[in-house]
Amino acid sequence: MPIITLTTDFGVGSHYVGAMKGAILSINPLVTIVDITHAVPAQDIAAGALVLEDTTRWFPKDTIHVAVIDPGVGTDRSIIYARIGTQQFIAPDNGLLSRLMAATKPSMVTRVTEAQYRLPQVSNTFHGRDIMGPAAAHLSMGVHPRRLGPAVRVLNQFDSPLPQMADAKILGEVMAIDSFGNLITNIVDANLAGKPRDEHVCVVCGLYETVGIHRTYGEQAPGSLLALIGSSGRLELAIVGDNAAKRLGVSVGTPVVVAWE
Amino acid sequence: MPIITLTTDFGVGSHYVGAMKGAILSINPLVTIVDITHAVPAQDIAAGALVLEDTTRWFPKDTIHVAVIDPGVGTDRSIIYARIGTQQFIAPDNGLLSRLMAATKPSMVTRVTEAQYRLPQVSNTFHGRDIMGPAAAHLSMGVHPRRLGPAVRVLNQFDSPLPQMADAKILGEVMAIDSFGNLITNIVDANLAGKPRDEHVCVVCGLYETVGIHRTYGEQAPGSLLALIGSSGRLELAIVGDNAAKRLGVSVGTPVVVAWE
């Protein structure tokens, strides 16, 4: 029972998603389509790469993930198929898979070029509907990825800023803001290994600071700023029962310092 | 053909929903997942309880409803399974099922504790993905609810404010605002039984009032404030072709009086 997921920047409630699902179901009416999100900020490849890293690993083996954050649609950028670990991906070759590839080298990459696996008429502006969705639908019918087009050696990939580690300090930054307004940093659980998480550690974000790294949101009083390891293993800053990003006026890129005394 | 529904406060377009669906499909790739809503206001248990009451009764027998409005995630609050009427529920034990239980006593309640029915690694902050979704997926595979953990006798439950009935008057309040801006009150159709609904009844909400209780939105001219019995059997106030909540500046808790002359 094949599954195709969709991750796009079309916007919540966009009917373009509907058209894309129709094109997929016209090829394989039996496939299960799952929306991951359509709320990636418009043309924000870095945000899309983070969503793919945090969500796709939870899906069954061989799931086909279609990601359409595609500012270069209609230019000469390629569309690629990549197998990374147990999961399959179809996306423009613009760095969307960077975070996944940083963790696991793809075991197969092809360029999606074969005309028989796209719609008969291809627009210049909607390759999600006309090329990427149909290629995923054909894969879900059993077409071998090698048949989509020629092998590719090098993909476009960007580096994500890594936290800088010092003896008694980690210098990181806010990497994303989630739907609760929690501030997701580029500092991960492993960066804190062996260090105390009690009152001897202080986390500073912009003008604000909080003491200790907690286990969960419910450990502090409503209105408190607290630091914790979130559900994707990243250090987060949250305000209990409130929206930290709005309350603190913090945006992506704000420095975050973890310091031990 | 089992069905799992999802009701959360993750926010429209949240990719956390995608991760949760992946975790469910990894256990049962054949289950049908239906989104009820992810737009319950953050941590608003009362609003979530109302959504569950108004939507879950329309689903087929044995549908498994997962509700994740969970401000206490990672604390010692329990996660529970409850069978209420023909429907099944998995939710934190924080009152989310209060409205359903007020109408129908659960026929079975267990605490969801067994490690074999959750993900191998459980985070402190995302039990929807790590515990509740997986438990629902295992139920959908035929696991008996008794195997999820020990029986429970008492659940947390809150009382909803009931309207006060007098001879020629009902005192109620605005309980929710729907996606059209209609004001949903805690006064129900049965409260009006045997009373006139014509020009002899007046409905007052805050500073505004309207005469008569109508059958449908289309019975009055655009721009009119009107009272009617909505699709869940509750008295509503609406402005024809407009957003009553925004136009009148009314919020949840505003008193509503129905008075007969």
Next chain:
Amino acid sequence: MPIITLTTDFGVGSHYVGAMKGAILSINPLVTIVDITHAVPAQDIAAGALVLEDTTRWFPKDTIHVAVIDPGVGTDRSIIYARIGTQQFIAPDNGLLSRLMAATKPSMVTRVTEAQYRLPQVSNTFHGRDIMGPAAAHLSMGVHPRRLGPAVRVLNQFDSPLPQMADAKILGEVMAIDSFGNLITNIVDANLAGKPRDEHVCVVCGLYETVGIHRTYGEQAPGSLLALIGSSGRLELAIVGDNAAKRLGVSVGTPVVVAWE
């Protein structure tokens, strides 16, 4: 494997959609339900008609499309079934199918009246859940459309403003704004046939103008206003990497002139 799609103005995240899906699945638990969009502006029949035109043609033969933009719910407006081309529709008879019918005459139209194909209790305000969804579910089970009710001869239909063609000029207007803020006009690819699309053509929208009709968004520098033929074959105006509607302050109905020198 039947498919039912949903297009409504219930609002993104509305739990009314969940209730409607429950009612459908209670009749046919095996049907695949696909959301096209729930973000049609409230009661905007023209916008809904455009969404249906642009999306439903991508779906497999015999797909059943339920459209609930229904300001007249509960009045004496009819609910109709129409077969148009290879697709099937259930909608209020208020003009929602106008754009589809302008292109292709329906091959069968019936009024949806038979009580056995609706819920046992029908509310006055939610016919999507009580009549339209259930009728679609029964169709998906194999009920013949003729059994839904009597044949209908004439449907309500509105005319869409067509562009006015002159020798060296086309006078059109902005017909819709998509989720990226691109301005979708009522001028289509065929209106430009045989005319130059290079620096000899100028497109004027309100106070703004741009030269040439391009193939895709990526052909110009970020921040540029450009005209192109969008994915539905319509002339669009876009700002590369930005939201044209917000940036230019343009709304639906703004005149658009294409002029050749």
